[in-house]
Structures are given as structure tokens and as C-alpha cells.
Amino acid sequence: MADDSGQQRKSDFRTAVEDGKALATVLIMKLESVLGRRLKLRSPAVLAAIGVIATLVLALLVILILQLTGDTNAVSDNAAVIGALLALGGVGTAQMVSIALDQRRTQHEALQAYLAKMSELLLDKCLHEKEADFDPARVTARLQTLAVLERLDAERKRTVLLFLREAQLINRDNRLETTNGREVHFYAHYVGLRGADLSGANLSDLRLTSALGKYPVSLSGANLNDANLSRATLSRADLSGADLSGADLSGADLSGADLSGADLSEADLSEADLSRAFLIGADLSAARGITIEKLAQQAYSLGVATMPNGQKYEEWLKSRGEGDSATPEQRGPWWGGPYHRPWWRRMFDA
Numbered sequence: 001m002a003d004d005s006g007q008q009r010k011s012d013f014r015t016a017v018e019d020g021k022a023l024a025t026v027l028i029m030k031l032e033s034v035l036g037r038r039l040k041l042r043s044p045a046v047l048a049a050i051g052v053i054a055t056l057v058l059a060l061l062v063i064l065i066l067q068l069t070g071d072t073n074a075v076s077d078n079a080a081v082i083g084a085l086l087a088l089g090g091v092g093t094a095q096m097v098s099i100a101l102d103q104r105r106t107q108h109e110a111l112q113a114y115l116a117k118m119s120e121l122l123l124d125k126c127l128h129e130k131e132a133d134f135d136p137a138r139v140t141a142r143l144q145t146l147a148v149l150e151r152l153d154a155e156r157k158r159t160v161l162l163f164l165r166e167a168q169l170i171n172r173d174n175r176l177e178t179t180n181g182r183e184v185h186f187y188a189h190y191v192g193l194r195g196a197d198l199s200g201a202n203l204s205d206l207r208l209t210s211a212l213g214k215y216p217v218s219l220s221g222a223n224l225n226d227a228n229l230s231r232a233t234l235s236r237a238d239l240s241g242a243d244l245s246g247a248d249l250s251g252a253d254l255s256g257a258d259l260s261g262a263d264l265s266e267a268d269l270s271e272a273d274l275s276r277a278f279l280i281g282a283d284l285s286a287a288r289g290i291t292i293e294k295l296a297q298q299a300y301s302l303g304v305a306t307m308p309n310g311q312k313y314e315e316w317l318k319s320r321g322e323g324d325s326a327t328p329e330q331r332g333p334w335w336g337g338p339y340h341r342p343w344w345r346r347m348f349d350a
Helices: 002-034 044-069 079-123 136-149 154-166 292-298 313-319
Strands: 172-177 183-188
Touching: 044 079, 079 136, 079 154, 136 154
Parallel strands: none
Antiparallel strands: 172 183
16 A cells, blocks of 8 residues: 555656646746847756746745744655755756757757758859849758748857858849940849848848948848847848837948838837938837937838837828928828839839
């Protein structure tokens, strides 16, 4: 009978350990999604510290409750329970660290495999010599890049962008000399990043323009949610329809950038340069570090854009009694600049 009860306790303890492992796995995923990359919860050292501190705090809380609600022997009588609690905390911490180490190893292997494949495309398949947009080498390079970006953390995403930039795969200047000696520049990108997952990426201080600074990378429709783009150079960038919600754009150069339809809600735009930027239909609700007056002064077009206070730009103008005094460019696509004028009106432009 005693053996049966002992076996039952062992079985219950093993079940509790397994439940602790499962709970730890769920907790790390939840913490990472809620608190995000700001705390670098994928770092094994950070996870180990969190696990140890949480276990000790929980154990001390149980001891305190026992002392307040029980008799003088309450703590000693429940020493086994406290020990089991500490053991479960240790198991949970070990599980979280193991998950983080597995993720780090998997991401490292994915990055190395990607770099090896891209090197093969550059050296063996002569990627830089492919002119057709749907050349197999170019299509493969794009698919490989989009796939690996979805699997990498913030720092490794930065490594991928640096590699693509240095390899002149996303922002290359080509020169053609005409018969009259004039140089004609055109822009060629061999790896398109439209719709790329760059959420949470650390791209601070990164220059995403070509050597001449005229032809930037196209990030149309890209996911840059919570990305760090502080002091990044994105002048004349194509960020139309991009998700920049919660992104750090402080000090970024967005002059002349196409941000039409972009989601900039809760983004940090302090000291950002938005001179002559297109913000038609952009969502700037709850954006920080910039005023509506500064937006109206800098931006080339703000038609139907949502301002930081939640108002549409046209509503804000009316509230100031300036509804009829807005410049054509500020009004929006039907009255705006050359990129947004209807074709039948562009025919009559000088």
C-alpha cells in the first residue's frame, strides 16, 4: 500500500514537472509577443535571470503566506511543497533557456544557409548580370530573402540588409553613357523587398540609399512594425503601404519619401526629416515627437491623412479656418503633385 502511494506521488510529481515545462513554453511565447523585442527576451541570459528571480519571488511569497496564515510550524511542515515549487521553477527556467538556445542555433543556421545560397547566386549564377525581372536567379534570390527574414531576429535582419546593400543587390546605380557624352543613371535592384518582414529589425543609422544617394531601396508594403530606424537614411524611399506602426523613426531622413498609405500610428517621429514627403492617406494617429503644424510645413502632400490627434488633415484645416487656403499639393491625390495627378491632367502639365 505504501509503495502504491509512493508511486502515485512520483507520478503526480512527473505530471507537475511536465505541466511546468508546458507552462514555461507558453509564458515565454506570451512574454515575447506582449513585451516584445525591447527586453530581448530571446537572450538566454535574460531568460535565465527572469526565471531565477520569478522562482525566488514566488517561493518567498508562499513562505510569507504560510507564516501569516499558519502556525509556527507551517513552513517546516510544507518544506516539501516549497522544495517542489523551487524544482518546478528550475525546470521552467531551464526549459525557457533551452528554447532560446534552440531558436538562436536555428536562426544562425538559417542565416548561414542563406548567405551560402546568395553567394552561389552571385558567383556561380552571375546574379548581377541578370536583367530580366523574372530571371530564375533573381526570383530565387527574392524568395530566399523574404523567407529568411521571417525567421530571423532584429540583429540578424540587420545583417541581411547590410549584406544586400554591400553586395549592391537592393540599391545599385548603373551608368549608361549616351552618344552625346551625357551620363544616364538608372536604378536596378536584384532582390526586391516589397512586403518583406522586417518587424522589430534594428536598422538604426543604416543608409538604405545607393552610392549616389538618389536611388533608395523599395520597401513598399513591408512590415516594419516596431522596427528601430532611428537616424536611418531613407530619403526618397518607397515606403508606400508599409507598416511602420510603433517604429522608432527619430532622427531618420525621410525627405522625399513616398509614405502614401503607410501606417505610422504610434511611431516616434521626433527630429525626423519629412520635407517633401508624400503622406497621402497615411495613418499618423498617436504618432509622437511631431506636431500637425510641422507636418503641414514639411510634407509635400497630406491629403486624407490621419493626423496624430486622430483628425483627418482636411478636418484640421477646417477647424483652423484654412480649408480653402491649403496648397494643391497638400490637398491630396486629385490636386497634388506630379506623381498623384490623374493622367488626363498630366497631359497638360508643362
